[in-house]
Structures are given as structure tokens and as C-alpha cells.
Amino acid sequence: MREVRASRGQGQSPSGIGTLDLSWVMLLMYVLAALELACLFMQFSIMPYLSRRLGLDSVAFGYQQTIFGVLQLLGGPVFGRFADQRGARAAFTLSFLASSALYLLLAAACSPALPGVALLFASRLPGALMHTLxxxxxxxxxxxxxxxxxxxxxxxxxxFGVGVIFGSLLGGTxxxxxxxxxxxxxxxxxxxxGAILSFTCIPTSTKGASARAQASLPGKPKASLLDLKAITCLLLxxxxxxxxxxxxxxxxxxxxFMVMFSLISMDFFQLEAAQAGYLMSFFGLLQMVFQGLVIGWLSGHFSEGALLRASVLVFSVVGLAMALMANVFHFCLLMPGLVFSLxxxxxVTDSMLTKAVSASDTGASQCC
Incomplete structure (x- = not known):
């Protein structure tokens, strides 16, 4: 596929790609995101049971999940700048290769002939570059x-909902x-x-000519991936x-909560792997309804600021109520409010951030 060359407002529209080809690019984005999320939630559904089988307690499980979260947090801005500078094809390929490395190490950790605990913690390291969504x-x-x-x-x-539903069901089953x-x-x-599809089917860059020209102005030095000054200027x-x-x-x-949810399901709700998968599938179904239908309708009737304030208010109320829940039924009652707020x-925040930055920095704004 040829590169995207024309601009439409701040968002970029292809002139080198026909309307039909553009539809296929968008569809491929959705398919790849669903596949990556399904695999991620397959991993989440088995992690506490694998950790328990390897002899780790809840504290050690929390440590390795924290390592994964911290690496994702630190790797996000670097990956975002990599995506802005190297283009969509390189970004997707890198993300899927990092995910493949994680699952390869995780599969090795399941083998009784190998040092499972060390490989389990080592499998968290590629998480720094797993940013397909x-x-x-x-x-x-x-x-x-x-x-x-x-x-x-x-x-x-x-x-996201499809990934949660099928990933949780497949992981438990x-x-x-x-x-x-x-x-x-x-x-x-x-x-x-996914890595093969990314390398062969995704355009080299989806940014328009104006964005590329802005990123490479004459006399403007090219910022490195770890340029903290550039990231700080973006935030300011x-x-x-x-x-x-x-x-x-x-x-x-x-x-x-999402990272520790599998452990909560096992220890607090006393659920088996398949039952925890069913519960996460319910979460994914609500995610599909709210984000695929409700949020789109609300964004056409209310301002982004109003939706942001409503989400923070609902999230605060649900968080307080979750501190008082005693069983899985209480959690199911609270889940619609939690999913709406998330x-x-x-x-809203993704939309507001991408509108506030230049077209050449949309990758960094999504990953920060």
C-alpha cells in the first residue's frame, strides 16, 4: 500500500490510497487490535494460576504484575515517538514481535524442565514495547x-470488547x-x-505530507526516541x-484493578479459571455496548468536557462502592458504571489529546 499523503483538517486522509483501500487499512487496524487484546486477556486469565503452580504467593504475583505495568508506563512515550518517527508499519511490527517474545518466554516458563520463576519474571520485559492498541x-x-x-x-x-470476551473465554477454556x-x-x-500482517499489509506511514514536513523542517534537528525535552514540550x-x-x-x-483482577477472581471471589473467564467476558460485552454504541451517541449530544467530568464522577462513586462489595454479584451490579467511566x-482523553498536539505527534500523545 502506498503512503498517506493528503490531509483532512488535523486528521490525515490518504490521497495515495483509494477510498476502498483506506477502508481496508482501518479494518485491519481493528482486526489487529482485537487479536492482540484477545491474546493479552488469555494471558491475564492464566497468570495467577501459573504463578500459583510455580510456587509464588500473592505478593510475588503482585510484584511481577507491577513490573509489567511499570515497563508499559516507561515504554509508552518511547514507543509513541518511535511510531511518529518510523511510521505505522514499523510500530505495529515491533509491538507484535515484542508480544511474541513475551509469549515465548511464558511458554518456556510453563515447562517443568526450565527455571519457571526466572522465565516468568523475564517474560515481563518485552511488555515495554507492547503497544498495539x-x-x-x-x-x-x-x-x-x-x-x-x-x-x-x-x-x-x-x-477491546471482542478481545476481552474471546480472550477470557479461550484462556479459561x-x-x-x-x-x-x-x-x-x-x-x-x-x-x-500479526507481525507478518503488519509488515506486509500496513502502510509505511499514515501521516500526511503536512505532518511529515512539519516533523522535518529545514534546520530543525531530528529528536531522538529518548529526547526528554521533546516529550516535556509535548506535555506543556x-x-x-x-x-x-x-x-x-x-x-x-x-x-x-484490571491487572490484579485475575488474582481477585481467584482469591476473593473464589472462582475457577473458566468462571473467571466468563466474568471477564461479561465485562467485555459491556465494553462493546458502551464504547461501541453509547459513547459514540453521547459524544454527538454532549461536549467532551461534560463527558470527561461525568466519567470521573461515576468512576469515583463506583470506586467507593467497590470498597464495600462482598461477593461477585455485587461486582456485577457495579460493572456497568465502571465500564461506562472507563x-x-x-x-474523551484520547480525542482531546490528539486535537491538542500537532499531527506529527499523534503517536506520542496516545502512548504517554
């Missing part, structure tokens, strides 16, 4: 007009019927396929820092 958000941002962006990003929530190593091997094969642009802080402050507890927060 932000890369998809960058491409959708590049290819959509600003007024269409909230709806386009909300449709990406359908992929395959581990129960074929062994705990089976979901990891399936995830490894799927991510290798008007309208970026307040939205970024809201995203981080609200995203930290939700991210911590969906609204992610879609």
Missing part, C-alpha cells in the same frame, strides 16, 4: 477528521481442557501472524497537561 489509535487519529475522531476511537472499543501452556502457545502463533502544549493528568490519575487505579475517560 495505542498504535491503532494513532493510525485512526491520522486517518480521521477531528469531528469524526470520538466516534472512530469509540468503535475501537468494540475491538483452553487451560482447563488442554493445559495451562495451550493458551500461551495459541497467543504466540497469533502474534507471529496548551490543553495537554491537564487532560494528561486526569488520564493518569484516573487510569492508575483502573489499570491496577470507556468515556479513554475515548
Amino acid at each position: 495505542p498504535a491503532a489509535q494513532m493510525v485512526i487519529t491520522d486517518l480521521s477528521a477531528p469531528e469524526e475522531r470520538p466516534a472512530a476511537l469509540s468503535r475501537l472499543g468494540l475491538c 483452553l487451560s482447563s481442557t488442554c493445559g495451562i501452556q495451550c493458551p500461551v502457545i495459541v497467543a504466540l502463533v497469533v502474534n507471529l501472524l 502544549q496548551p490543553g495537554v497537561l491537564p487532560v494528561f493528568l486526569v488520564k493518569v490519575i484516573c487510569g492508575f487505579p483502573s489499570g491496577l 470507556c468515556a475517560l479513554n475515548v
